[in-house]
Amino acid sequence: MFDLGGRVVVVTGGNGGIGLGLARGVAKAGADVAIWARNEEKNAKAEKELEELGAKVLSLRCDVSEPVQIEKAVADTVKALGRIDVCFANAGFGHMASSLKITPEQWRQVTSVDLDGAFFTFREVAKHMVERGGGGKLIGIGSIGEIYGMPRQAAYSASKGALGGMVRSLAVEFSRHDIQVNLIQPGWIETDATGPLLEWEAMDKTIRHRTPASRWGTPEDFEGIAVYLSSDASRFHTGDTIRIDGGYAVF
DSSP states (O other): OOTTOOOEEEETTTSHHHHHHHHHHHHHOOOOEEEEEOOHHHHHHHHHHTTTTOOOOOEEEOTTTHHHHHHHHHHHHHHHSSSSOEEEEOOOOOOOOOOOTHHHHHHHHIIIIIIIHHHHHHHHHHHHHHHHHOHHHHEEEGGGTEEEEEEEEHHHHHHHHHHHHHHHHHHHGGGTTTTEEEEEOOOOOOOOOTHHHHHHHHHHHHHHHSSSSSOOBGGGGGHHHHHHHHHHHTOOOOOOOOETTOOOOOO
16 A cells, blocks of 8 residues: 555655655655755755665755756756656745844745745646646645744745645546646655754753654654655545654644
């Protein structure tokens, strides 16, 4: 049921953090993996790690804020790996700035990756899936910032909130093509991006106290959900938000 052998999975921003956790999960389940991300050095390191798990891996430099680069990445992935069965739109960018001072350029720098990038990634991958037939999986990566106020993060929270609505709309629109569209909503996760918060003793203590699991999440916590949403086990599961947060949102 959870065997992903013969499937090709794209993970944008898959060279670190949650994205690499998703990629590890599907690689362990037998999938071939394509990483699309901007940092070529990190891409190469992630590619080597995934290959050691037995996966066939392709890493491509791709900035998802540029639709033309997404189009090329789809074409290059299909050429190298034969098809795309699953796509995780994980690439994200955050910019802390006062809402009284943030510039239009700073606002769009965030939304162009976190929202526009996810939509155009899904659009181009879905075109391929519809053309080849046989269905597919599209999974967005949201944030509990969609639920809770995050000061100085209005652009990020707005993007993630809109992403949830977009996922539900696409789930309805693409169901006729047997394409399932879902959203993973992470809580507080240990990544390079959250490193400064981990080092902030008061913040670290607050998050651990506020989370029923009494710890931060790790990229490894996303391996299982990546496999489930990529597999036939989730073929009737669409338009949903699945929260991976150690119980933070319900406590």
